[in-house]
Amino acid sequence: MSIYLDHAATTPLRREVLDAMLPFLTETFGNPSSAHAYGRAARAALDDAHERVAARLGAEAREIVFTSGGTEANNLALKGAAWAGKARGHRIVTSAVEHHAVGHTLRYLEKFGFEIVELPVDRYGRVDPDELEAALSDRTILVSIMLANNEVGTIQPIGPIAERVRARKGILLHVDAVQAAPWIDLDVRDLEADFVSIAAHKFEGPKGVGVLYMRHGTHILAQQHGGSQERHRRAGTENLAGAIGLATAYELNGVERPEAVARIRTARERLAEAVLAVDGTELTGHPFDRLPGLLSIIAQDTDGNAVAVALDLEGIAASVGSACATGSTEVSHVLSAMGYPEDEARGSLRLSLGRTTSDEDIDVAVEVVPRVLASLRRGSAAVARDPFGQGDGGRHSTTSVPA
Ligand SMILES: Cc1ncc(COP(=O)(O)O)c(C=O)c1O
Structure with missing residues (x-):
């Protein structure tokens, strides 16, 4: 063996999670945007998934955006906030140890004139909050720092980092919590972040589904255009079974x-x-x-x-x-x-x-x-x-x- x-x-899909998902791949297969009974049943389940994830994160249901995973959640937060904030400034501060879903997204934004400041880390992979503070300027619109590193597991001093960012009005904070989510109890009220990314497959949920928490009132430009799903923030027919799977896996993870x-x-x-x-x-x-x-x-x-x-x-x-x-x-x-x-x-x-x-x-x-x-x-x-x-x-x- x-x-x-x-x-x-990645982690194996839990049996209980698969069982919770199956009805939404079979009999309750409706499109949540349809007005008929099938659609209404799907919509009710999707709304419920938003509520359940929000409850786990200390958030409101409207602050939860289902995505296709951690990579898309990071892309949506970074590109969405960068384009929405371009009139205010162009500096984005991050660390040298982010996952490529952050690092490469920021490198892409650099091509469009955004200035990316990559903070060094110490021998353990930690960012110094004072150095971060020194990198913030009047032109800074966004900070993106991961909660825990996927290669070495180091947890960043996110409390002091958030404090420094919050002290400067108008700078948004994105926290990539994809790797931390299975292990650290995330409460967005304590984290004081504007965006938090998580992905179901890291905590025994299905692959290909994630969540971007977006603080209510935070403005982004959607990166995917089409229908009005996810309150106009992420077009495309929702992965209903995936959303149910993420919510179920995350609840079980919280209990255990x-x-x-x-x-x-x-x-x-x-x-x-x-x-x-x-x-x-x-x-x-x-x-x-x-x-x-x-x-x-x-x-x-x-x-x-x-x-x-x-x-x-x-x-x-x-x-x-x-x-x-x-x-x-x-x-x-x-x-x-x-x-x-x-x-x-x-x-x-x-x-x-x-x-x-x-x-x-x-x-x-x-x-x-x-x-x-x-x-x-x-x-x-x-x-x-x-x-x-x-x-x-x-x-x-x-x-x-x-x-
Ligand atoms: C820290 C971190 N961010 C983002 C991702 C990307 O998530 P996904 O695989 O769901 O796209 C991962 C996946 O390994 C990760 O560890």
């Missing part, structure tokens, strides 16, 4: 989170202890202010891709930096920003646990991962002949890492 330690890439966080943190620590006992390994990201399920390391003199392949052959699905970086020859922009030289950054490995990770999974991982790392580090002829020590008697089957 294979062991899935790549929950930061305290127990899951404590259990998974303990499991992660057990794994960290075993992995970091291997010579030449180092934890990346913040030692404490980090997501409970995420263990990211650098193993010197290894190639993270080779380690991930070797683990895959032993039945453990892990990833190098982030799923998006897998297979690419570029080293992680996150590790580079944190000051790791290219040769060290190449040895990065991310193991991410989820609610469904069992103690038995970790029992196997604490044996296999250090052994694979140690053998690849040695890089001897003997290792080449017998790459993984074959000490497990074939206990671990071989499966490929899901895309």
